[in-house]
Amino acid sequence: MSDTLLILIGLWVLLAAVWLAFYPLFGGAAESVPAAVAHRRELEIEKARLVEEIHELQLDYATGKLSDEDHAVLEARLKSRAVEVMQQLEATAGRSSG
Amino acid sequence: MRYYLTAYIIFWSGLFLYLAWLTGRQAWLNRRAAGLVERLIAQGERGGES
Amino acid sequence: MSAYWLGPLALWVGLGLTLYGLVAGIVGGRRRNQRLIDGAVGSVFGAGICVVFAYALLTAGFLADEFRLSYVANNASRAMPVWYKATAVWGGMEGSMLLWAFILACYSMAAIWIHRRRHPELIPYAAAVLQGIMAFFVGVMVFSSKPFVTLDFTPVDGVGLNPLLQNHWMAAHPPSLYLGYVGWSVPFAFAMAALISGRLGTEWIVAMRKWALVSFLFLTVGNLMGSHWAYIELGWGGFWGWDPVENSAIMPWFVGAAFVHSIMIQEKRGMLKLWNVGLITATFALTILGTFVTRSGIIESVHAFASTNIGVVFLSFLVVVIGTAVGLTWWRSDLLQTENRLESFASREAAFLFNNLLLLGIFFAVWWGTFFPFISEAATGQRISVGPPFFNQVNKPLSIALLLLTGIGPVIAWRRASRHNLQRNFRFPVAALLVAGVVAVVLGIHSWYAIAVIAFGAFVLATIGQEMGRGTRARMRSKEERAPIALVSLIGRNRRRYGGYIVHIGVVLVFAGIAGVFFVTEQSARLAPGESVEVGSFQVFYRGTDIERGPNYTATVANLTVSENGGRAYRIRPEKRFYPEGQEQTTTEVAIWSRTFEDFYAILEGYQPATQSVDLTIIVNPMVMWIWIGGGIMVFGMVIALTTPRPGAPRRRVVQPAKRKTERVGA
Structure with a gap:
């Protein structure tokens, strides 16, 4: 009896596995992520990365691993890029809410 | 590029030479050990004859 | 039970x-067809479920003593403890393939699930590559090493697991090593996805760096467990024998270590892009090679208990992997141009480059020593074997240089180190180096390697101490925190960096443990009951022998007492075990009195029943404990680095508590 049960469960599991792989092909809503949303997500990831990088930069500077000159150049570059990203983020936010 | 190349060339050529020398020495040691064993066997045989 | 035909069926469905x-x-991915992409993502879960099911079924077979399954009959027996029955699943070739696939299924499902929304451009290709790897392993199980072959009859009992493997370290070692091996599939898949999609910036690095670190962590644990097992189970007194199988477990570790370091240079400076793709390909290829070497039996060694003609299959897969990676790299070579150039040898970038070269150099030397016997045999017909002395000798200068760079790398300046930077960051560590070196010489240490380890180790520890001190002080100033709080929050806020430093502390301790090899004392003795022997500062007294019965073996146990300089006596009991069933094998169970700075290690070599005398080998192994402590610290540091919040995550954390607060107010 337990054998039959096991076989039934096993077949159901395998059927579920096949279904998982193929149902998207026949699913109705096969919409890809809208480009605007994808773009926004990318910007957010970049923003987070820039914040992390600026933090690291300050730590490197504080522990004496960057010359004053390098620190100034890199900081300016990172910050201007961060400002750019934030502005773009604000622009997309404005568009999606409007 | 110049820096990379110098670093790579010096490092790998040094390592290759070192490895070649070590394995060569190992091969020589193996041969010597084999020769020693042969000599001992030969000696044993001669000893058995006398 | 007769439901085992579900096993092959699951594998066939999985392969499809x-x-x-x-x-x-x-x-x-190419056509931007979302339905197909979702299908690929779904197939990762579908195939994953099939493999997990097959794995569970085989485990059930072992637990139920289902000896009709030929694989179970060959690797287990009724008398084996339940725990070893569950672990005997990976005692042979077929089960190891299934374990590989099982772990890959878990990794793939986790990685695809976590990244499916964050990296929509990479996901279709990453899923495809992971499925390609899975197809190989499932294919091997479908066509060649079939785990579910049934016999025409049901044997009364199985052959049993090789007794050498009936040890809890060995039970845990393969899963950990495989978690390390298989994990590299994820970064490799993301690298290939980056190549196919042409998005070769830092995105794929950010996506997979934690997966690389997880794999590196498990590979470290696996190697530590393996060497611990060798130390306590193989009974020759050492922890690393440069056995080909050990070597194939450590080779991806070195290349993976190089990768974990060099991706930082790509993240920070946009350099080494091509190099990183090469490193991850090499690491992944080495995990396949390692699996192949362990499982093919082409190399005679204690581990190569598997011997099937699977070699050609594995080598073809390796050729496909490397060929694909090289082809894709060639195709995308214009996108792999460096964004910055190396400006000086005295710079962080150069220190990391040399670190990479040394790690690769060590890898290459190990590879050369492992495969040279085959190369020489193929080329000249004469097998020139190189033994442990070759490996020890070649790795001495390389590892020492690596230890030195472990100190230099983290504190040297980016781009170009000024005289001011060098003075400011190296004055104290160099002083520590000189003091430690002089102390080592004065203490009468003769081995240059040991002296170098002490001096350079002090140098590394000094740089780490200085880094932590400076970071803490900067925090104390800016946040007005007290020193201990500042230190803890410094580490907490920069887990990747300081986790890395903690790993380096562990590395120094492991080096110290390894250097202990130069101070080993070894002595053999034949003792009759009541006799004693002195080894170094230890007195060993032999009282007699017991014959004991285990669950599936009989053991001859020598009762010894050991004391140091007439101090308190400890009982230790080295054994020889005989496993009558199946393989009729004898194993040596050493007795180890583990102490902080010295292990007392006793091996029972032989026993004369007539006189009741025993032949013993006694080894005093200094510093071995520090390998395990250092290894533990390395793992701890990696865990800290791994707990770094994902970029973007803190923002959500700030939002959530605020929301909760308003809810509470509302309620």
């Missing part, structure tokens, strides 16, 4: 789904 996922991922 992986191949479908491989095609759907690539086609869907």
